[in-house]
Amino acid sequence: MNVMIMGAAGGLGRAMAVECARRGYHLFLTDLDEQALLCIKAGLERRFRTTVVAKACDLTDGGSVDAMLCFLDRNGLKFDMLLNIAGTDFEGSFLSREREKIVQIIALNDAATLRITHAILHRRRQGRRFVTLFVSSLASMFPMPLKATYAAPKRFLLDFATALRQELKGQNANVLVLCPGGMVTNDASAAAIAAQGIWGTLTTNPLEVVARKALDHALHGKRCYIPGVLNRMLSVLGKILPPPWVAAAVYWRWHRAQRKWLNVPNAHAR
Template sequence: MNETEHLSRGKTALITGASGGIGYELAKLFAHDGYNLILVARSAEKLLQIAEEFTAKFGIKVEIIVKDLAIPTAPTEIFTKLQQAGIKVDVLVNNAGFGSYGFFHETDLTNELEMLQVNVVGLTHLTKLFLQDMVQQGSGKILNVSSGAAFQPGPLMAVYFATKAYVLSFSEAIANELEGTGVTVTALCPGPTVSGFQKKAAMEESKLVTSQKSMDAETVAKIGYRGFMSNQRVVIPGIKNKLLAEAVRFTPRNLVVKISRSINSKS
């Protein structure tokens, strides 16, 4: 048993969007280190499979909560259920999120309002609910999954890029507020990652996807997990992604937007 596993035994991590991609890989890392898990996603079948897998392999407790975070009442329902069950959450991972692709005046409004609910409102709501208890207890950790998209506007994915900019800004701000409380906040900002995200966002033909090799979800999760456990405020997996995020600061804004448009365009 390593030191991290020893310290985490008996602690509980809640992970949203845990049925696949980065969320699943993060859940596996927490399970490996002995955390009990609360897994949240829309697919009951996938969550049950993961719960069985992790219980057998890691000997931990796994609770599943089938919720769609596009529904505004979902965060309160999750929090209330755990309060009633007497389950204390030591780690909150806000991973759930999705994107959409196309010109804003042509894309579906309902889909984008749901995106705002999941990527921004639901994340903020869950953070508010669980953070208050963490501060009162003097300990806790929150990981908010943002994106490399957070560092610049994104024509053809205007709403998605804006939501991730919010997540990064929000996370850095409350991390500063929480200094000295025993609670830490980390924003994970991965670049393009192999997952179901691109297909759901209907952006498989964009140059962002086709012109470069994407990192795999397991690698992103491992880098994010290490940074999170060492209390880094912002984690950007991959040297190339770090350089791109830094370069935006020194590039004229109109040029940044033009480059972003070019990268997001179809091949």
């Protein structure tokens, strides 16, 4: 199976790359960080003896993406699976965020994801089942004060993935949207989760388990995967309770948590 992973050099993307390599898939990895990309490529090749191709790419830059697509076409690379993992977040209230950083969130989490998905859907291997995965968030289930510029683009991905799945139903393809709660991917995310206290711990899921089960769900034709029983219950509550109530509860919780860790640079829970 040929798999393309966007944002493969860190966190969930790296865990997905490990899981795919363990399954013997052939990998095409991209990330902004070329040095880190070469590290994970070499690590996977040493450990699993699988085929790994890596190419650095700034997904928010049309020229960079075009260059990568040219590389794919030149080498005749086609895919059976696309994992859209790349994403970013900046914590804080809407007004406290820099304008350009808000735009960056949309540019990477939504615009770049659509750009790549469109391109790779045209580069599917003929006659084979195709699977694509979008990483949304548990945050997409609620109005999220103090994380609004993160949660709203994630809601976009949730709805887009659901709609795209329907469009592709007759084309031997599946679209899975992953909506994880917290995951410990680095020191900053560990600090952010710790700052949320017991709720942070309870809504956090092991990275390696999320990666494995998300792939299983995608391959089994599922639509949406929310890791963790508590997270699934919270997502139901988000649908039942009036949005202003949810917004008030979320604000109360995040206000307290963010005060504790906002001095940690680039802290985010995914």
